[in-house]
Amino acid sequence: xxxxxxxxxxxxxxxxxxxxxxxxxxxxxxxxxxxxxxxxxxxxxxxxxxxxxxxxxxxxxxxxxxxxxxxxxxxxxxxxxxxxxxxxxxxxxxxxxxxxxxxxxxxxxxxxxxxxxxxxxxxxxxxxxxxxxxxxxxxxxxxxxxxxxxxxxxxxxxxxxxxxxxxxxxxxxxxxxxxxxxxxxxxxxxxxxxxxxxxxxxxxxxxxxxxxxxxxxxxxxxxxxxxxxxxxxxxxxxxxxxxxxxxxxxxxxxxxxxxxxxxxxxxxxxxxxxxxxxxxxxxxxxxxxxxxxxxxxxxxx
Amino acid sequence: xxxxxxxxxxxxxxxxxxxxxxxxxxxxxxxxxxxxxxxxxxxxxxxxxxxxxxxxxxxxxxxxxxxxxxxxxxxxxxxxxxxxxxxxxxxxxxxxxxxxxxxxxxxxxxxxxxxxxxxxxxxxxxxxxxxxxxxxxxxxxxxxxxxxxxxxxxxxxxxxxxxxxxxxxxxxxxxxxxxxxxxxxxxxxxxxxxxxxxxxxxxxxxxxxxxxxxxxxxxxxxxxxxxxxxxxxxxxxxxxxxxxxxxxxxxxxxxxxxxxxxxxxxxxxxxxxxxxxxxxxxxxxxxxxxxxxxxxxxxxxxxxxxxxxxxxxxxxxxxxxxxxxxxxxxxxxxxxxxxxxxxxxxxxxxxxxxxxxxxxxxxxxxxxxxxxxxxxxxxxxxxxxxxxxxxxxxxxxxxxxxxxxxxxxxxxxxxxxxxxxxxxxxxxxxxxxxx
Numbered sequence: 001x002x003x004x005x006x007x008x009x010x011x012x013x014x015x016x017x018x019x020x021x022x023x024x025x026x027x028x029x030x031x032x033x034x035x036x037x038x039x040x041x042x043x044x045x046x047x048x049x050x051x052x053x054x055x056x057x058x059x060x061x062x063x064x065x066x067x068x069x070x071x072x073x074x075x076x077x078x079x080x081x082x083x084x085x086x087x088x089x090x091x092x093x094x095x096x097x098x099x100x101x102x103x104x105x106x107x108x109x110x111x112x113x114x115x116x117x118x119x120x121x122x123x124x125x126x127x128x129x130x131x132x133x134x135x136x137x138x139x140x141x142x143x144x145x146x147x148x149x150x151x152x153x154x155x156x157x158x159x160x161x162x163x164x165x166x167x168x169x170x171x172x173x174x175x176x177x178x179x180x181x182x183x184x185x186x187x188x189x190x191x192x193x194x195x196x197x198x199x200x201x202x203x204x205x206x207x208x209x210x211x212x213x214x215x216x217x218x219x220x221x222x223x224x225x226x227x228x229x230x231x232x233x234x235x236x237x238x239x240x241x242x243x244x245x246x247x248x249x250x251x252x253x254x255x256x257x258x259x260x261x262x263x264x265x266x267x268x269x270x271x272x273x274x275x276x277x278x279x280x281x282x283x284x285x286x287x288x289x290x291x292x293x294x295x296x297x298x299x300x301x
Numbered sequence: 302x303x304x305x306x307x308x309x310x311x312x313x314x315x316x317x318x319x320x321x322x323x324x325x326x327x328x329x330x331x332x333x334x335x336x337x338x339x340x341x342x343x344x345x346x347x348x349x350x351x352x353x354x355x356x357x358x359x360x361x362x363x364x365x366x367x368x369x370x371x372x373x374x375x376x377x378x379x380x381x382x383x384x385x386x387x388x389x390x391x392x393x394x395x396x397x398x399x400x401x402x403x404x405x406x407x408x409x410x411x412x413x414x415x416x417x418x419x420x421x422x423x424x425x426x427x428x429x430x431x432x433x434x435x436x437x438x439x440x441x442x443x444x445x446x447x448x449x450x451x452x453x454x455x456x457x458x459x460x461x462x463x464x465x466x467x468x469x470x471x472x473x474x475x476x477x478x479x480x481x482x483x484x485x486x487x488x489x490x491x492x493x494x495x496x497x498x499x500x501x502x503x504x505x506x507x508x509x510x511x512x513x514x515x516x517x518x519x520x521x522x523x524x525x526x527x528x529x530x531x532x533x534x535x536x537x538x539x540x541x542x543x544x545x546x547x548x549x550x551x552x553x554x555x556x557x558x559x560x561x562x563x564x565x566x567x568x569x570x571x572x573x574x575x576x577x578x579x580x581x582x583x584x585x586x587x588x589x590x591x592x593x594x595x596x597x598x599x600x601x602x603x604x605x606x607x608x609x610x611x612x613x614x615x616x617x618x619x620x621x622x623x624x625x626x627x628x629x630x631x632x633x634x635x636x637x638x639x640x641x642x643x644x645x646x647x648x649x650x651x652x653x654x655x656x657x658x659x660x661x662x663x664x665x666x667x668x669x670x671x672x673x674x675x676x677x678x679x680x681x682x683x684x685x686x687x688x689x690x691x692x693x694x695x696x697x698x699x700x701x702x703x704x705x706x707x708x709x710x711x712x713x714x715x716x717x718x719x720x721x722x723x724x725x726x727x728x729x730x731x732x733x734x735x736x
Contacts, residue, residue, distance in 0.1 A: 052415075250715075
């Protein structure tokens with residue numbers, strides 16, 4: 001009896017603990033691909049690692065962070081550019097995406113074709129698409145100014161001027177990703193229950209009231225998801241800025257990612273670039289936490 | 302008379318014997334040279350991707366056949382190759398043996414200890430073919446840092462003023478030799494050219510320091526003094542910055558701040574800009590090619606006009622090939638560099654339009670018969686003789702210094718306080734050097 005119960009206990013224990021064995025490959029992969037690079041990034045940020053130096057990197061404590069916060073004026077400008085791009089493009093995508101989703105949330109002839117055509121920007125390769133946009137926006141040879149002249153409008157400098165470069169980049173990002181937000185919001189609209197809308201119609205609610213008091217609150221989970229995804233994507237964007245403006249003119253569009261790239265591969269200053277990387281990570285984390293908290297408090301249905 | 306004839310004949314025979322002896326010795330030396338010394342070795346090269354890459358590939362195939370050395374060659378455009386090199390060499394990769402580069406980045410690579418000095422290879426008859434003739438490279442074009450030959454230069458790219466001859470004739474404009482004449486020409490063109498065409502175009506984006514070098518040195522300015530200390534806040538340099546910025550602001554296309562070499566090439570080829578100062582390979586490959594340009598045959602070339610405090614100077618960017626100091630197969634790597642820069646190989650490039658650095662290539666009858674732009678060739682030859690190879694700020698942390706200088710030039714473009722910005726920039730670069 002005792003023997004069988006202890007055998008049973010061993011079997012039970014093995015049964016309970018064997019899950020670790022099965023999870024081990026995934027844990028090892030996670031440690032190698034995520035934890036180690038993250039640890040390495042943080043460690044490098046405390047060193048003076050200069051790739052083009054014959055001497056070995058040494059630990060310099062918080063010197064890179066001190067330079068970043070107190071000496072490098074451009075860090076704060078870069079942070080502002082990153083946030084401006086992320087929030088500007090996310091708001092643009094959500095507003096346009098909502099408009100398109102509402103437009104497509106009804107039956108009309110050619111609806112499927114129209115929806116398919118709207119998907120084209122998502123299919124486009126970001127670098128190729130950015131190249132096309134940079135040519136279109138060229139103030140000297142681009143087509144956009146030519147079309148503006150048709151409308152009797154003056155020439156715009158688009159990505160070639162410090163004042164207009166950010167709105168131009170946001171415009172491209174909005175053009176690229178609005179179809180995706182539209183698709184998610186359309187799926188959300190199609191899944192909403194009919195009853196609240198019917199009740200509102202019976203009660204004589206106007207279209208604006210229906211939209212603001214019923215559609216929007218019911219769509220909040222979808223809007224939150226998009227807000228999180230698009231903001232994080234916006235904070236990390238690199239390809240469009242790199243191809244269209246290269247961070248210029250005069251660093252007016254140099255986001256944190258572009259700054260990291262220039263520091264790492266231009267100046268070969270991996271220590272400082274890592275400190276910038278840690279800051280970007282921190283910003284993304286902070287915004288994600290705020291969004292989650294916000295959702296928990298206000299948007300629980 | 303008979304006596305004279307026989308004496309003369311003896312003389313002729315003697316000369317012939319000496320010539321035969323000389324030819325015999327040199328051919329013996331040439332045949333003694335063992336190209337197959339490193340047969341069976343495999344080397345890896347990272348080379349620049351250019352209009353001449355196909356010729357390089359052909360030469361590498363011939364090299365493999367001649368030496369028995371296998372070459373794993375990768376080709377990248379100039380910006381990606383720099384990043385890839387820094388990553389590989391920074392990681393102390395011994396697997397990379399040969400790589401292409403530019404003189405401006407060589408200071409950084411040299412300080413890092415990545416460049417093998419090549420003097421000992423060039424001077425070693427066992428490692429260098431007797432026909433190599435290193436003296437054929439103009440002394441001005443030899444990539445030398447601190448007295449050490451750190452690469453072999455393949456081609457150069459002297460910068461000149463390129464202008465629309467037809468428009469100059471039409472509006473009766475004299476080819477400018479000074480900045481005031483250049484500005485007067487720009488003013489006349491601006492007044493007369495239709496909308497959408499511009500008197501002037503020059504790089505003002507991240508690459509603006511490259512063509513600016515022509516203006517800096519043509520006004521007796523400098524980046525560094527003779528002790529290597531930054532001094533570009535001196536009167537002549539600031540004057541040059543202000544003029545460069547003013548030309549772009551007042552006579553260039555709108556949004557000049559994002560104009561790089563691609564925009565300059567396109568605008569000139571499409572006839573949208575009438576003047577520029579740029580590297581002359583653009584003329585050879587694009588502007589004078591009727592298939593790629595609307596202005597082929599309509600362009601003139603001249604030295605960069607002189608500033609009020611100086612005289613016209615030629616800036617000469619050069620493409621070089623290095624042997625990695627980290628390589629374990631340096632001799633085989635040198636064989637490849639040597640082969641690619643021998644007279645015949647470089648002549649192949651020359652006949653396809655490259656501005657090669659060997660003097661003999663320019664005298665070769667094959668080239669003379671094919672030269673369609675003798676006016677430009679004359680200037681380019683002068684560039685090889687007197688050009689300034691180190692035209693960007695020659696410090697190891699060049700890649701960090703350049704954005705600082707770019708912003709000074711941008712301030713000039715915006716019409717801001719250039720002197721103040723230059724003073725600030727000098728302090729920043731002093732700090733970089735001290736670090």
